[in-house]
Amino acid sequence: MHLDALVYLAWNIRTGQAASQVSREQFEGFHRVLRQAEEYAARAVDLAPDDDPNPWVAQIGIAMGLGWSHERFGELWTELTKRDPYHWAAHTRALQYWCEKWRGSHELMHGFIDDAIAAAPAGSLLAPIKLEAFHEQFVRDDESLVAWESPEVGAALDTALADLAAADPDHPRIRYARGWLAYALTRAERHTEALEQFRALGQYIPQPFTTRRDPRQFFIDVRIDAVKGAVAAAGPDA
Incomplete structure (x- = not known):
């Protein structure tokens, strides 16, 4: 718990802003607390039951912030997946490690999640993480909404x-x-399918909508797009 708390504190100190918006003092505090967390990680591993993946999951945030090498991260990942090969939170966090804005690239990020999805059993809910990977890529490359209509996204x-x-x-x-499906299906102009996800969500607002400054308004705007698209697809006699 102390390890988790330190990692959480470190990222709060840094904030979620782009690096150019983070002060030198924030970066210094961020790295100082992560190094403290690194020391506690060894203790957490020693104290935890042999089958507990959580001390390893918590270290993903350390690896991102301190810039662990791919080799060192691979060793961490081996230990983690030996204990829980389909740990959902571990995969979403590792996706961030492998993305271009942190320690990887588009290719490494997609390769990581594609391999995970291929190995996972049906119902693991690792497959929707691929949609987050596309979002990371498209935002980074400043691509238009047309990218969401590609065959690769359709298959995902x-x-x-x-x-x-x-x-x-x-x-x-x-x-x-459901949140990522609602968003991505709308962007891909599969509005009727998107509307099914919005109906299932009701008033609950999950990712990716929570990443915006006004999550509620963004959620409403995308849902309106889905409704309009679904109505248009149904035709005047629907």
Whole structure:
């Protein structure tokens, strides 16, 4: 718990701003606290049961912030997945490590999540994480919404929908999956399918909408796009 708290504190000190918006004092505090967390990580590993992946999951945030090499991160990942190969939170955090804005590239990020999805059982809800990977890529490359209509995204959407259909309805990450599907299906102009996800979400606002300054308004705007698109697709006699 202390390890988790230190990692959480470090990232709060840094804030979620771009590096150019983070002060030298914030960076110094960020790195200082992460180095303290690194020391506690060894103790957490020693104290935890052999099958507990959590001390390893917590270290992903340290690896990102302190710039661990790919080799060192690979050793961490081996230990983590040996204990829980389909740990959902570990995969979403590792996606950030492998993305271009942190320690990887588009190719490494997509390769990582593609391998994970291929190995995971149906219903793991790892497949919707691929949609987050596309978002990371498109935002970084400043691509237009047309990118969401590509065959690659279409295939990822189909895989994510199948993963959702196979998942336990009480899966704790079900709303994450629906949120990314609602967003990506709307961007891909598959409005009727997107509207199904919005209806299932009701008033709950998950990622990716929570990443905006006004999550509620962004959620409403995208949902309106889905409704308008679904109505247009149904035609005047619907």
